[in-house]
Amino acid sequence: MIPQTPVRDWERHVYDFLNTEVPPHVRAAGTRVVADVLAATVAGAAAPQNTAVFQEMTLADGSASVLGTDRRTDPAQAALLNTTAAITQEIEEGHNRGGHVGASIVAGAIGVAEAHDVDGQTFVDACVRSYELCTRFEYAIFAMKARLNDAVPWLIRDPHSTWTTLGPALTAAVCMGHSDDEIRETVRTALNLAVVSMHDPFAEGAPSRNFTAGFSAQAGVSAATLAGAGLRGSAAAMEAVYDPFESILEDGAFDHLFDSLGEEWWVTEAYHKPYPSCRYTHAPLDALRDAEADGIEPDDVERIDVYTYRNGVDMSHTRPTTLTAAKFSTPYVLARWVADGAISLDHFLADALEDEAVQALTERVHLHAEESYEEAFPDKWGARVELVAHDGTRYVGERDVPRGDYRDPLDETELTDRNRTLLTYGLGSESADEAIEALDAVDSAPVSVVVTALSE
Structure with a gap:
């Protein structure tokens, strides 16, 4: 028994x-x-x-x-x-x-x-x-x-x-x-x-x-x-x-x-993620943003060095050719940010992956394990980024935790805007408003009502 x-x-x-x-x-x-x-x-x-x-x-x-x-x-x-x-x-x-x-x-x-x-x-x-x-x-x-x-x-x-x-x-x-x-x-x-x-x-x-x-x-x-x-x-x-x-x-x-x-x-x-990519790429991306290398073009970059925990170093593959591979590539995410100053869903589609300037830059991004970040992981997912331009200028940024962490959270407006972007991508702009209203009522409305607003 x-x-x-x-x-x-x-x-x-x-x-x-x-x-x-x-x-x-x-x-x-x-x-x-x-x-x-x-x-x-x-x-x-x-x-x-x-x-x-x-x-x-x-x-x-x-x-x-x-x-x-x-x-x-x-x-x-x-x-x-x-x-x-x-x-x-x-x-x-x-x-x-x-x-x-x-x-x-x-x-x-x-x-x-x-x-x-x-x-x-x-x-x-x-x-x-x-x-x-x-x-x-x-x-x-x-x-x-x-x-x-x-x-x-x-x-x-x-x-x-x-x-x-x-x-x-x-x-x-x-x-x-x-x-x-x-x-x-x-x-x-x-x-x-x-x-x-x-x-x-x-x-x-x-x-x-x-x-x-x-x-x-x-x-x-x-x-x-x-x-x-x-x-x-x-x-x-x-x-x-x-x-x-x-x-x-x-x-x-x-x-x-x-x-x-x-x-x-x-x-x-x-x-809660602000970027549609593996979270192991987020602290490096936030560190690059904090380095204030605005205006730098992919061809201006001599190299980018990323120092992070060991699991994060696994995301080191370059020249990704598929949507998922690009989302798990720190070199691609950083190179794309340098090129566009943004990371969106469309940046992982086939047309974006054919951007040679971005793909060439991925080969100049190098990931390194650093013990201080390894010791803090998994409580903190940190990284430091050093970008060196061809003219010798150095840009350095560091993050203790990625944006969206509970210690650096997205506010309600940011999270709603992010969800609206996702719903618009899947349902179209005309249906997004109704879908957002449904998500706002997800803890009170019948589940069937919410699901209807999230389906075609």
Whole structure:
């Protein structure tokens, strides 16, 4: 007989937390996360690499919308496409200690909430609770990731894995009206799943790369659906899979991650991106902006040196040829800023990638790991940039944290303007005003009303 009671203290903390009231200020932070992800999803559905696939794919009948399109399908397939779209433009929110947590939670479960006629506050609160769990599991998983990569180098190269399955599973279970017993089995099933790709082709920019997150969300929604039909998860897996974290993290740290639930609300430390590129490129870009090298043209630059943490140095590939590859290229992002003084969605399309002056400059951008930034990471994602012009002039800028971090946040006007830009990209200017109004009511209006405004 599979135990129905928690088998570990951390598991008990998880289930106790699911009945904890969400304070108003936390709900406000969660509302910003939900609106952020939904706007990013609409823009992602309009990305050239997605449009044909989303329209041509054979879909099952259902009442869940594929955002930014006129298509409807069952909630699991909607989770696949919506979550893929949510991460495509690299503009969705995230957390310093937990990656892009909101994308799979919000985009993965929005179709379930729509199909079950869930109200906005119920959906936002479910997303908040899932966010608190997923950030903690992701924090622990990253501590183990290095060891796993040493043993099996391809295993966790793309970290869209267990936490991106848990988030939509738990949120979907709440939206489906599952009992406490069914929610426990949903969590146990999802926590024993890990959807990973064998290689993360971010530098190549293969469109299939983003579908890994979509597959995770689809698996999560399926786990919730099956638990509602009587599927039971594994209690033993909660021991076998998660006990090792106690030895990897500091003494008692893994358990403390979960006994702090309801007291420490990590969602209030979410970041919101001002630029549609990998966040590892943001501190270098902000540092370059702070260097005040205005008026410099690409051909004026002798070299640009970037000093940052080791993970950021991975974004060093030059001459990207695809949308995703360019978004993960610090040399391209900096070169594009030098050329245009801006970074927009259109700067990652094919025409922009054919700009030879920009692509030539990418080869003169050099990334270096610096210990001070490595020691501060992942709490702070900092960088220093030194630009040297051909005439010998030096421009130096430094950032402790990127813009949009909770310690240097975008104000409400900036975030609304950013969301309006994303919605206009996906829906057109005539529909953007209605869509913005829908996002403003995302914590109060029925989810179905919000989704209608975000679909063609």
